[in-house]
Amino acid sequence: MNSATNSGRALPWALVTPALGWTLLFFVLPFLAMALSSLTAHDGGGFTLSNYSQFFNNPAYWQAMVNSLQVTAIVTLISVLLAYPFAWILAEQVPARWQRLALMLAVLPFWTSYVVRSYSWLLVLAQNGVINRALTGSGLFAEPVQLANTRLATIIGFVHFFVMLLTLTIFANLKQLSPSYRKAAADLGAGPVRTFLHVVLPLTMPGIMVGAFLTFVLCIGDYITPQILGGNNELLMPQLVMMQIGRRGDFPLASALSIILMAVVTIAYLACARWLKIERA
Secondary structure, three states: HHHHHHHHHHHHHHHHHHHHHHHHOOOOOOHHHHHHOOOOOOOOOOEHHHHHHHHOEEEEEEHHHHHHHHHHHHHHHHHHHHHHHHHHHHHHOOHHHHHHHHHHHHHHHHHHHHHHHHHHHHHHHOOHHHHHHHHHHOOOOOOOOOOOOHHHHHHHHHHHHHHHHHHHHHHHHHHHHHHHHHHHHHOOOOOOHHHHHHHHHHHHHHHHHHHHHHHHHHHHOOHHHHHHHHOOOOOOOHHHHHHHHHOOOOOHHHHHHHHHHHHHHHHHHHHHHHHHHHHHH
């Protein structure tokens, strides 16, 4: 009896041990190494907090964080506003037998390489790109508009990359929503607008928040898109971290900046998790 009980208790641990080992090897240990590196001096001295104090005392570093938060907030907001109607159309207007095909066609362009899509947008937004040719050809502008190598280009690229991620999370939430909620609201005299605002939207808010948080995490830590589309004209936190590694070889400061960026993401997660907990209650 005891051997059977012990084997029953050991089985879950045996199943979860590979995942725990993988997490320990490829996340916990690298994170601890980065945290220890952030507490060392660039010249190889002892432990110090100077790397963190540099961030708080250098206005350029603060501005990089502000730029990252601004771009991320704008991208997340625009992506939500575009993704929700798209998800609604897929879930409510497209017949059930065509929904899988519609989802596949919507996701198909995102199978292209991330770098290739960034350079494709760079060509579209260039001085002689499709948009500028259309604007000058229609007579709206006499000269090409500076679109590439700007914050606007970075935001456009980010929105294109992440709007489908939000669409999928919202679509999944809409499909799980029982039609009885809307029927009950209609029986109580609520119109379509009130039903959406007071029933559908609150019940689908977890899907919105999950997609928004994933967009926040991926956007604030992205290096490729701002580098290609932004033309390195605006300093964001990923560029600041890579600058310390590539130009200065200052791995302790780069580690400290990375830890600070992870702290911001953690704060965002805690805020979203607490909000979702209240909604579910």
